[in-house]
Amino acid sequence: MSYQNAGHSETGKARVAADPTLTPQPAGLICAGLPDDAAISVFLDASHAPSFHFPNLLELPEAARTRLESRNAIKWFPLAQRHDGAPPGSAVNMCAHLDAYSKALTAIDDLVGTGLPVFNHPRAVAMARRDVASALLREVEGLGIPKLVHFAARQPDAFEAAFAAGKFRYPVEVQPTTARDRQDRMGITGPEDWSRLLVGDWSRRHYFMTQLARQPVADALRLRVCIVGNTWTARAYRDNGVAPDRPDGLDVTLRKAVVGAMRQLPLDFWSLDLRLRPDGKLALQDVSVGMTAPAPGRGLDPMRQASIELWARAGPQLDELIAAPARWRPAPPDAFALRTILTRFGGRQPADMGERVLH
Amino acid sequence: MTDPQGLYFQSVPDDGRISVVATANGALDYQWPNQLTLSAETLQSVRDRSAQYYFSVARHAPWPKPPWVINSATDADTYRNALIWLDETSGNTPVFNHPRAVALSRRDLSAARLQGVEGLTVPRCLRFRLDGAGAAPGAFERGGFDYPVLVRPHSGQAGRGLIRIDGPQDWTRLEQSRWFGQIHYMIEFVDFATEQGEHLKCRVMMVGGQVMVRHVKANVGWNVHNRAEGSIEGFEDRELAVIDQLEANPAFAHVCAQVAARARLDFVGMDLGIDPQRNRFVMFECNPSMTVFFPRRHNATSADLARRDRLQTPLDAAVRALLAQPDRWQSAIAGFHEDLPSCRDLLAGA
Numbered sequence: 001m002s003y004q005n006a007g008h009s010e011t012g013k014a015r016v017a018a019d020p021t022l023t024p025q026p027a028g029l030i031c032a033g034l035p036d037d038a039a040i041s042v043f044l045d046a047s048h049a050p051s052f053h054f055p056n057l058l059e060l061p062e063a064a065r066t067r068l069e070s071r072n073a074i075k076w077f078p079l080a081q082r083h084d085g086a087p088p089g090s091a092v093n094m095c096a097h098l099d100a101y102s103k104a105l106t107a108i109d110d111l112v113g114t115g116l117p118v119f120n121h122p123r124a125v126a127m128a129r130r131d132v133a134s135a136l137l138r139e140v141e142g143l144g145i146p147k148l149v150h151f152a153a154r155q156p157d158a159f160e161a162a163f164a165a166g167k168f169r170y171p172v173e174v175q176p177t178t179a180r181d182r183q184d185r186m187g188i189t190g191p192e193d194w195s196r197l198l199v200g201d202w203s204r205r206h207y208f209m210t211q212l213a214r215q216p217v218a219d220a221l222r223l224r225v226c227i228v229g230n231t232w233t234a235r236a237y238r239d240n241g242v243a244p245d246r247p248d249g250l251d252v253t254l255r256k257a258v259v260g261a262m263r264q265l266p267l268d269f270w271s272l273d274l275r276l277r278p279d280g281k282l283a284l285q286d287v288s289v290g291m292t293a294p295a296p297g298r299g300l301d302p303m304r305q306a307s308i309e310l311w312a313r314a315g316p317q318l319d320e321l322i323a324a325p326a327r328w329r330p331a332p333p334d335a336f337a338l339r340t341i342l343t344r345f346g347g348r349q350p351a352d353m354g355e356r357v358l359h
Numbered sequence: 360m361t362d363p364q365g366l367y368f369q370s371v372p373d374d375g376r377i378s379v380v381a382t383a384n385g386a387l388d389y390q391w392p393n394q395l396t397l398s399a400e401t402l403q404s405v406r407d408r409s410a411q412y413y414f415s416v417a418r419h420a421p422w423p424k425p426p427w428v429i430n431s432a433t434d435a436d437t438y439r440n441a442l443i444w445l446d447e448t449s450g451n452t453p454v455f456n457h458p459r460a461v462a463l464s465r466r467d468l469s470a471a472r473l474q475g476v477e478g479l480t481v482p483r484c485l486r487f488r489l490d491g492a493g494a495a496p497g498a499f500e501r502g503g504f505d506y507p508v509l510v511r512p513h514s515g516q517a518g519r520g521l522i523r524i525d526g527p528q529d530w531t532r533l534e535q536s537r538w539f540g541q542i543h544y545m546i547e548f549v550d551f552a553t554e555q556g557e558h559l560k561c562r563v564m565m566v567g568g569q570v571m572v573r574h575v576k577a578n579v580g581w582n583v584h585n586r587a588e589g590s591i592e593g594f595e596d597r598e599l600a601v602i603d604q605l606e607a608n609p610a611f612a613h614v615c616a617q618v619a620a621r622a623r624l625d626f627v628g629m630d631l632g633i634d635p636q637r638n639r640f641v642m643f644e645c646n647p648s649m650t651v652f653f654p655r656r657h658n659a660t661s662a663d664l665a666r667r668d669r670l671q672t673p674l675d676a677a678v679r680a681l682l683a684q685p686d687r688w689q690s691a692i693a694g695f696h697e698d699l700p701s702c703r704d705l706l707a708g709a
Contacts, residue, residue: 034380035379039377039378040376040377042372042375043417044414048412048418048419049413078381198491202540
C-alpha cells in the first residue's frame with residue numbers, strides 16, 4: 001500500500017511522503033469466523049439486551065482485546081464477498097477449533113497463506129485438534145498419548161461403531177469435540193451406557209472417543225499448561241482438591257514434554273492438559289487453542305482455580321505478544337494447509353450435518 | 360407519536376440458539392427463528408411507538424404494564440417458555456398474535472382445531488420425538504395412520520427435512536436424518552393433484568378480516584417449493600390469473616373465513632394445496648411465522664414490481680393498519696381469554 005493511496009485529504013493536496021519512516025504500516029486484520037453450522041448462542045445481559053456468544057472463538061484479556069480491535073479491522077470468514085483490498089500486514093486468527101470453524105479457517109488460510117505474520121495461524125489451529133495433535137505429538141519425549149478417534153455421529157449406533165472400529169475396551173470417554181468443559185465428557189463403562197449419549201443435539205456433532213485407564217484416576221496429579229509465544233507456565237492440581245506435591249523428576253519430564261509439544265505445534269497462544277501416569281510419563285488429556293477464562297468465584301473446582309492463576313499471568317504476556325507480529329510463530333508449511341489436514345484427518349462438517357434452518 | 364407507547368415483545372429461543380450470516384458489506388446479520396415477520400418499513404413504524412422487550416427464562420426485566428403488546432414469538436416449539444410467560448403476565452392487555460392463539464397454531468394443535476372446516480381437508484397430524492429406530496413406527500401405530508405419511512422436523516421449513524414414507528421399508532430413511540433426536544410431526548398424506556396432474560400450492564394470509572393470496576406455486580410432484588425440482592416452467596405467467604380466480608371464489612373465501620375465525624390470530628398465513636376447478640383445498644400448515652415480506656431488489660424488473668404491488672404492498676398496508684389499532688386485535692375482543700385454553704395447558708408436556 002502506498003502512502004499516496006492510504007492518505008486522505010479534503011482538498012486533495014499535501015500528499016507527499018518524503019520521509020519513508022512516516023509510511024504507515026499496513027493495517028492488520030482480525031479474522032473472526034462464522035461457525036460451520038451458523039448457530040450461535042444468545043442470552044440477555046444485565047441490561048436485558050441480547051448478547052451473542054460465538055462458540056470456540058479465541059478469548060483474550062479485556063485490555064488486549066480492546067487494543068487489538070482499536071487498531072485492526074474485523075472481518076468475518078468465510079467472507080460474503082472476495083477480499084479485494086490490499087493484503088493485510090498481519091492477521092490475528094480468532095477461530096479456535098477446526099470442527100467448529102472448518103469453513104472459516106479454510107477461507108482464512110486461503111487468504112493469508114504463508115506470506116504474512118498470523119497469530120494462531122489456521123493451519124496450527126487445525127494441527128491442534130486433539131486427534132491431529134495426538135499424531136503429531138506421538139514422538140515427544142515424556143508424553144504418553146492415549147488412544148483416541150475422531151468421528152461424526154449421525155445415527156444412534158455411531159458410537160458403538162466407532163468403539164468397535166477403533167478396537168477400544170471399556171471404559172472409554174466420549175466428548176463432543178467442540179466442548180470446552182470437562183462436564184461434557186461422558187464415561188462409558190459398558191454396553192448399557194451408550195444410550196446415555198443420545199440426548200439433546202447429539203446427532204449433529206463430531207466426537208472424540210478416548211481410551212481410559214482401567215483404574216479410576218480421580219486423585220491423579222494433573223497439570224494445566226498455558227503457552228504464550230515461547231514462554232509457558234504450568235499449574236498442578238488434583239481433582240479431589242488435595243494439594244499437589246512435586247514428585248522427583250516431574251519438572252524435567254514436564255519441561256521435555258512441553259518444549260517438545262511446542263516444537264510440533266506452532267501456535268502463539270494455547271494450552272495443554274496433562275495427567276501424571278504411574279509410570280512417570282505425562283498423559284496428554286487435551287490440547288486447546290487459547291484457554292478458557294473462567295469467571296472468578298467461590299467454590300471453583302481445582303482445574304478452574306488453576307486456570308484463573310494462569311490467565312492472570314498470561315494477560316500481560318499476551319498483550320505484549322499481540323503487539324509484536326515479528327515474534328509470532330511462523331506459518332506451518334503447505335504440507336499442513338487446511339485442505340490437506342481435512343483430507344488426511346477428516347472432519348469437515350459433512351454437508352448434511354448441523355445445518356441451521358432459516359426461513 | 361401521540362398514542363401511548365406499547366411493547367414489542369421478543370424472546371430468546373428455548374434452546375438459546377439463533378443463526379448468524381455475514382452480509383455483503385461484512386456486517387453480521389443475526390437471524391432469530393420463527394418470529395413474526397414484518398416489512399422493514401412496518402417494523403420501523405412499530406419500533407417508533409413501542410419499547411423493545413426481550414425475554415429469557417434466565418433473565419428478563421420487570422413487566423412494564425404496557426397498554427398493548429406486539430408478540431413476535433410466533434412458534435410454540437421454538438418459544439414455548441416465552442409464550443407461557445407472556446400469557447400469564449399480560450393479563451387482559453391486548454396482545455397482537457396472542458400467545459394462546461400462537462400455541463394453538465402448533466402443527467398438531469392446529470390440525471385438530473381446524474378439523475371440520477367446511478370445504479377444507481385437514482390431514483391429521485401427530486407430534487413425536489424422533490429419538491430411536493422405533494419412534495416413528497410407534498407414532499404411526501399410535502396415530503392410526505395409513506401409508507403414505509409425511510414426516511418433518513419441527514424446525515424444517517421450505518421442505519427441508521420433509522420425508523414421505525410410502526411403506527414400512529422407508530422408516531430407515533429417518534434414521535439418516537440430520538434432525539434425528541428432534542421433535543417431529545407425522546402428517547397424513549392427502550393427494551391434491553389437479554385433473555391436469557399439476558400440484559398447486561397456495562399461501563394465503565389473513566389479517567384483520569381480510570384475505571390476501573400471497574403466492575401460488577406449481578409442481579409436477581407433491582413437494583411444491585421455490586426452486587424445487589419439477590417446478591412447472593412458465594407457471595409464473597399464469598400465477599396472477601389463478602390468484603384472481605381464487606380471490607373471487609366464494610368457496611375459497613368461505614374456507615378462509617372459517618380458518619381465520621378458529622385461528623384467533625391477528626396475522627396468520629396458511630399453506631394449502633388447491634384444485635380450484637374442483638374446489639378442493641388441502642391444508643398443509645397454518646401459523647403466524649410465515650415469511651411474506653421481501654426487500655425490493657435493486658435489479659427488479661417491471662414485472663417483479665407489478666407483482667410486488669399486487670401481492671405484497673396491500674398486505675403490508677393491511678398489517679400496518681391493524682398494528683396501529685390495538686382495539687381491533689383478537690385479544691381485545693370480549694370473551695377471548697375465556698374461549699381459549701391457557702398456554703400452560705395447551706403446551707403441557709411439550
